[in-house]
Amino acid sequence: MQITSQTFKANTVKALADVDLQRALKHVEKGFIGKRQKAADALPEFEALRDSAMAIKQHTLKHLDLYIEAYVAKVEASGGKVHFAEDADHARRIFLDIARRRKAKTVTKGKTMISEEIGLNAFLEENGITPVETDLGEYIIQLRGEHPSHIIAPAVHINRDQVEADFRRFHVDLDPKRDLLKPETLLSEARQILRQKYGEADIGVTGANFLIAETGTSVIVTNEGNGDLTQLLGKCHVVLASIEKIVPTLEDTAQILRVLARSATGQEMSVYTTLSTGPKRPDDQDGPEEYHVVLLDNGRSNMLGTEFEDMLRCIRCGACMNHCPVYHAVGGHSYGWVYPGPMGAVLTPSLIGVDKAGHLPNASTFCGRCEAVCPMRIPLPKMMRHWREKEFESHLQPATARAGLGLWAYFARRPKLYRAAVSFAMPALKLLAGPKRRFRKLPLAGGWTKWRDLPAPEGRTFMQAYAQSGHGHMRSGGRETAR
Amino acid sequence: MTINGPADIEASVRRRPTVALFVTCLVDLFRPTVGFAAIKLLEDAGCAVVVPANQTCCGQPAYNSGDREDTRAIARSVIETFEGYDYIVAPSGSCGSTLKKHYPELFADEPEWYERATRFSAKVFELVSFLADVMGVESVEAQLSATVTYHDSCSGLRELGIREQPRRLLRSVAGLTLAELPEADVCCGFGGTFCVKYPDVSNAIVGKKAKNVATTGADMLLAGDLGCLMNMDGKLKRENVAVEVRHVAEVLAGMTDKPPIGGKL
Numbered sequence: 218m219q220i221t222s223q224t225f226k227a228n229t230v231k232a233l234a235d236v237d238l239q240r241a242l243k244h245v246e247k248g249f250i251g252k253r254q255k256a257a258d259a260l261p262e263f264e265a266l267r268d269s270a271m272a273i274k275q276h277t278l279k280h281l282d283l284y285i286e287a288y289v290a291k292v293e294a295s296g297g298k299v300h301f302a303e304d305a306d307h308a309r310r311i312f313l314d315i316a317r318r319r320k321a322k323t324v325t326k327g328k329t330m331i332s333e334e335i336g337l338n339a340f341l342e343e344n345g346i347t348p349v350e351t352d353l354g355e356y357i358i359q360l361r362g363e364h365p366s367h368i369i370a371p372a373v374h375i376n377r378d379q380v381e382a383d384f385r386r387f388h389v390d391l392d393p394k395r396d397l398l399k400p401e402t403l404l405s406e407a408r409q410i411l412r413q414k415y416g417e418a419d420i421g422v423t424g425a426n427f428l429i430a431e432t433g434t435s436v437i438v439t440n441e442g443n444g445d446l447t448q449l450l451g452k453c454h455v456v457l458a459s460i461e462k463i464v465p466t467l468e469d470t471a472q473i474l475r476v477l478a479r480s481a482t483g484q485e486m487s488v489y490t491t492l493s494t495g496p497k498r499p500d501d502q503d504g505p506e507e508y509h510v511v512l513l514d515n516g517r518s519n520m521l522g523t524e525f526e527d528m529l530r531c532i533r534c535g536a537c538m539n540h541c542p543v544y545h546a547v548g549g550h551s552y553g554w555v556y557p558g559p560m561g562a563v564l565t566p567s568l569i570g571v572d573k574a575g576h577l578p579n580a581s582t583f584c585g586r587c588e589a590v591c592p593m594r595i596p597l598p599k600m601m602r603h604w605r606e607k608e609f610e611s612h613l614q615p616a617t618a619r620a621g622l623g624l625w626a627y628f629a630r631r632p633k634l635y636r637a638a639v640s641f642a643m644p645a646l647k648l649l650a651g652p653k654r655r656f657r658k659l660p661l662a663g664g665w666t667k668w669r670d671l672p673a674p675e676g677r678t679f680m681q682a683y684a685q686s687g688h689g690h691m692r693s694g695g696r697e698t699a700r
Numbered sequence: 701m702t703i704n705g706p707a708d709i710e711a712s713v714r715r716r717p718t719v720a721l722f723v724t725c726l727v728d729l730f731r732p733t734v735g736f737a738a739i740k741l742l743e744d745a746g747c748a749v750v751v752p753a754n755q756t757c758c759g760q761p762a763y764n765s766g767d768r769e770d771t772r773a774i775a776r777s778v779i780e781t782f783e784g785y786d787y788i789v790a791p792s793g794s795c796g797s798t799l800k801k802h803y804p805e806l807f808a809d810e811p812e813w814y815e816r817a818t819r820f821s822a823k824v825f826e827l828v829s830f831l832a833d834v835m836g837v838e839s840v841e842a843q844l845s846a847t848v849t850y851h852d853s854c855s856g857l858r859e860l861g862i863r864e865q866p867r868r869l870l871r872s873v874a875g876l877t878l879a880e881l882p883e884a885d886v887c888c889g890f891g892g893t894f895c896v897k898y899p900d901v902s903n904a905i906v907g908k909k910a911k912n913v914a915t916t917g918a919d920m921l922l923a924g925d926l927g928c929l930m931n932m933d934g935k936l937k938r939e940n941v942a943v944e945v946r947h948v949a950e951v952l953a954g955m956t957d958k959p960p961i962g963g964k965l
Binding site for chain 1: 723725727728729730731732733734735736739751753754755756757759761762763764765766767768770773774777805854855858859885886887889890891892893894895896897898899900901902903904905906907930931933934935937938958959961962963
């Protein structure tokens with residue numbers, strides 16, 4: 218997938234002018250927030266569960282090597298195989314080896330962001346293998362040749378009428394006069410088409426929400442049941458997951474599940490929570506003949522032990538982007554790679570380099586709503602600030618911004634000089650503004666005045682006015698007033 | 701009064717603490733009225749107020765731009781200047797939070813300064829929450845015949861837990877009606893340098909805020925942070941929405957005789 222994070226600003230201008238996108242984004246704002254709040258309010262121990270879920274992940278990350286070893290041993294004991302993939306290219310090659318050995322022509326896919334991260338679909342097509350997305354949202358964007366704009370609602374940037382038009386364009390064998398007005402009819406049409414694919418598939422690919430060290434189990438959480446059909450009906454099940462999905466025990470999984478769906482969609486549990494352990498056993502009625510896990514690192518182990526380790530607690534619920542005013546304004550594609558919103562602003566520079574993703578940690582107002590709702594209490598603004606520090610240290614910020622900041626800091630560190638400068642500048646600005654007391658335009662303030670007026674200062678600075686008011690600088694007394 | 705020992709000193713401090721006003725750069729430069737309103741409110745609450753001359757800014761612009769060294773230099777100077785007072789109060793949730801929550805973090809690898817910053821930060825408060833939570837102020841003497849609405853600035857709300865305090869005090873203003881702002885807890889799009897680095901995104905966010913303000917039918921929009929207020933006022937004026945914008949302290953101190961932020965429409 219082509220990275221366009223460098224052109225974030227241009228991406229946002231396009232997104233802000235996109236009428237369909239803006240219409241779709243309203244649903245994010247209106248839908249997710251209220252539902253999460255209701256679910257959190259309905260569970261008295263929700264905050265305590267967040268603490269406990271966070272503690273589980275913190276513990277796991279501290280001993281990740283140990284738990285990965287335990288996990289691999291259990292997967293292999295159940296007849297499956299774990300493949301370590303150092304980076305995206307390695308993961309794709311591992312997958313292709315499996316596919317070639319199985320002479321695979323068609324691959325059905327449940328929703329997996331790791332597949333996006335390694336660019337699996339394009340790679341499979343290059344190699345003559347057809348990937349079929351079975352999650353409704355993923356299916357829609359595959360038809361459109363797009364990428365997910367949200368980690369749990371991949372097609373959240375598209376409206377119902379656009380989907381209807383796409384279905385009429387691609388499902389040409391169906392009656393053109395059919396009624397597709399209701400969202401459910403769109404769902405059942407997609408279902409009808411996809412049902413045939415599951416059984417025909419040579420490989421079924423899923424992601425994983427959890428990999429359980431205690432049992433060697435992978436867990437997926439879905440609402441459509443497509444993941445279950447993908448992994449059961451395919452002849453070979455390949456799980457694509459990154460290393461931080463490991464949790465120690467089933468009990469831990471249950472604990473984290475209690476905050477996952479509530480934070481994501483406001484559901485108590487998602488409709489399906491499916492556990493897979495190894496391939497079909499001799500006495501099993503069904504299941505895949507082979508079970509593989511491609512365990513992807515792709516830069517994550519470098520985050521361990523750094524200021525970015527906390528990011529590896531992320532369980533991909535999407536609450537941060539659901540509550541982000543910047544995401545609400547510009548949508549997920551503006552971020553220019555796989556992971557959008559606040560979690561993407563922290564994770565993307567870690568995975569593709571801050572030189573490519575430098576805008577993302579800067580494109581935040583630090584309003585803190587993401588951290589406030591993150592079930593794992595990941596200090597997202599703090600970590601975005603860490604990225605800004607890295608950029609500052611390596612001189613990656615624009616020269617003008619840096620020079621402006623340098624000039625400001627020079628004065629801010631010298632109160633007397635600062636005082637002299639502002640005591641002159643503020644009354645002058647007031648005069649310049651005139652009786653309207655605001656500016657529609659001001660040289661060097663174009664970023665401000667492009668869309669809003671700039672209020673003029675009242676005149677003398679507070680420090681000037683205070684010194685002249687008779688209060689005196691270090692006056693220690695005040696008026697005697699009763700409390 | 702004779703002071704007989706530490707217990708008495710403590711009691712005297714409680715009765716009449718000395719508060720150092722951290723003016724904040726925006727109030728100093730753009731809205732001195734807020735500084736005078738803060739002094740009046742603090743004095744009415746029984747505090748002795750001092751304004752140390754050696755202050756410029758809390759360092760947030762440098763801090764949020766990744767410039768840790770300049771931030772640390774500014775923080776050291778602020779701590780040195782203010783640490784001797786009983787309390788340090790700022791008429792801003794955002795600057796207050798920088799002093800209270802972020803200064804200690806800046807010195808995580810300098811134990812001596814970390815100690816100092818932590819002791820300092822325990823005495824730092826945002827103005828309205830200080831009045832309500834520390835000084836126990838339950839009502840103010842002010843009067844204002846207007847319907848006002850209130851925006852919760854992000855740092856104050858989420859880092860310092862300021863929500864009910866300003867509303868409670870506003871309800872005690874004679875003649876004032878408080879109309880709740882829809883999505884009052886959503887960012888206004890200011891974000892310090894964010895608003896000039898990403899003006900188009902910032903505009904989309906403040907545009908929604910302006911629409912929400914307009915739906916309240918309020919005569920006046922209040923908040924506790926001048927950055928947010930200037931941003932929201934700038935957008936309201938550009939959209940020709942006739943709502944006066946003021947810092948909450950101006951209303952609580954009964955100092956609404958001065959023209960509002962950005963003048964009248």
